[in-house]
Amino acid sequence: MTRQELIGLFRTMATEIAEKDFSKVSEDAKIAELGIDSLGMLELVGRMEQELGVQIPDERLVGIQSVKQLLDLVQAEAE
């Protein structure tokens, strides 16, 4: 999956979960500032896991703050 597709996936899923329009969110955005709390973030991770067929351990998520950090992690797991 290309980076472009990955950010597209993030935008779609974040929009579904937070019920806000995230179609223009950039990678530099802080997840917390998007109004996604820790539950929403885990749900987002869960959806990406299912979509990409990967599993990301809880402990790898410690300290993840920006959309970019999250996508880097997901991409590294998917490869």
Added chain:
Amino acid sequence: MFDSPATLVEALDRLPGGEARGFRFLTTERTERYYPWEALREEAYRRAAVLAATGLEKGDTVALVCPENHEFVLTFLGASVGGFVPVPIFPGATFKASEHYVDTLEHIVKAARARVLVCHSKNVEVIEALRRREGAAGLTVLVADRDFQGAPPPFSRPTITPDDLCFLQFTSGSTNRPKGVAIRHRNLVANTTSFLGPSGLARTEEDVGVSWLPLFHDMGLIGFVLGTLIVELPVVLFQTSTFVRMPRLWLELITKHRGTITYAPNFAYDLLTKRVTEKDLAALDLSSLRVAGCGAEPIRARTLRDFAAKFARCGFDPRALLPSYGMAESCLAITFHQRGTEMVVDRVDPAELQRGRAAPSDAPDATELVSCGVPFPGHELAIVDEAGRPLPERVVGQILSRGPSVNDGYFENPEATAESFRGGWLHSGDLGYRADGNLYVCGRVKDLIIVNGANHYPQDIEWVVGDLEGVRRGNVAAFSVMRDGLEQLVIAAEGNSSDAEHLRVEIARLVSETFGLTPADVAICPVGALPKTSSGKAQRAKTKALYEARELEQHR
């Protein structure tokens, strides 16, 4: 008639052998680990021996910070068999600023006087950070998935009596002043045999419990581990973090294992109603479910009605919904709605309720409150005013409870004990009223914020926000408001108008990173706008009253 064991260890000893019944765990890797009761008991004895070999003596505490459910349960039971006192602590620092989390660990380990701590290879790093702290000097650390292997050392089991401490529950108190509820075996047996017995859920031979609730909290630990061992109820447990990632797995596991009893806070029912798609519904069969309990945070009638309507197609029986009320100081449960009956909703006038009276109303804007039912036999409930005088039905006051489930206080904390346990009654700090004998919970005397089933202490939030540049410590108030029947966090802080927009964003970001909470609103107020105590600290209740009346002066 079921003859109850006197202690948790006696319960473990008399569990039937064989492969048929036990604990089915889904690990964080989502692989299944099945422990028939016999295997569970054998492993508990091995772990007791290993723990004893560290020099622990009967009555000593053992901190348990373990993110993997099966390792947690086996180690907890091992400590119980050894006569030690497990102290479960929130295990995951996921998203939490790790310094704040290590502070929490340090304060609890110190307050519990734990000299031994059991963790897991998954969180050993954060425990190493804890060991470098002054308050954790000399702590012996065991890694649950590594250090209990091999032949157990020789071990002679101690005698455990109903008056012995069973475990400490550290879910109350702020980070700096944690309070450990001291639960004795007799309290645990009294409470679990009440809520799983004939006047509660009335366990049957066909019952299977399914739960994703965290095990460091009473609802998961007592409800689905300790209680189920005492009444011999098989369970399927999966990790909270798996539930949050794949909410519908909860209902899929009920379908797969023909689950009959489950429990969750209000938010989880909302989440499932929202998340499960039409396509998912077709694969679900909830007809086996006879108890879908709800507790641990305010219960919204609409949430439960919507859930029942959505899942009716999957065979969900609305009479399975079982609203309840309880707290750690009474082990777990205080009141239960009558099982197998439709939930009871009271509609009252919102303005009258503000004045402390629950006046029935048919108006469209009436406030809906869900009945949490009645106390168990041998237990009493009272609603009292500020002077401690009993109040009549439909008048709001503090909820008090007494009986054999109520603990005798907080571990080595006479001050906090004297505050909550007075004259033989547990003072819950919650506000409620009774109508037709049923309990309705409608507010809180104590300053506590409950969001998504998790308790947050305002002082912890205020302390963290007070550290931000541009905010003066002491000039912050964190409190919760009810919006559309759900509890939400509001933070009010004093700052300059030129900083207001920046501070709003920064405060929300910081609170989210540290506590995993998104404030519903951040109010930035001119310097001097927050009401203060004589010592200059922001007064939460007055700030909240001004905010709710839209009279709190704010920069916009």
